[in-house]
Amino acid sequence: MRKCWFIGIICIPLLTICGHSSLAQELQGPKMALEEQVFDFKEVREGAVISHSFKVFNHGDETLRIVRVRPG
Numbered sequence: 001m002r003k004c005w006f007i008g009i010i011c012i013p014l015l016t017i018c019g020h021s022s023l024a025q026e027l028q029g030p031k032m033a034l035e036e037q038v039f040d041f042k043e044v045r046e047g048a049v050i051s052h053s054f055k056v057f058n059h060g061d062e063t064l065r066i067v068r069v070r071p072g
Helices: 002-026
Strands: 032-034 056-058
Antiparallel strands (some): 032 056
């Protein structure tokens, strides 16, 4: 009984460490994050020119390339 308990104490941390390393491998590459995802212009007069800048961040470890943007 004591042997099983001791093996459990050793194996569980090792499995946890191995699990995290494989998870880290899956998360490699670019990862886009936006400070805000929606912006409401409220009421706008017809013909008015409006604009808004969205801040885009790359939280990944590779270059983030934005290929296409589709405004709503």
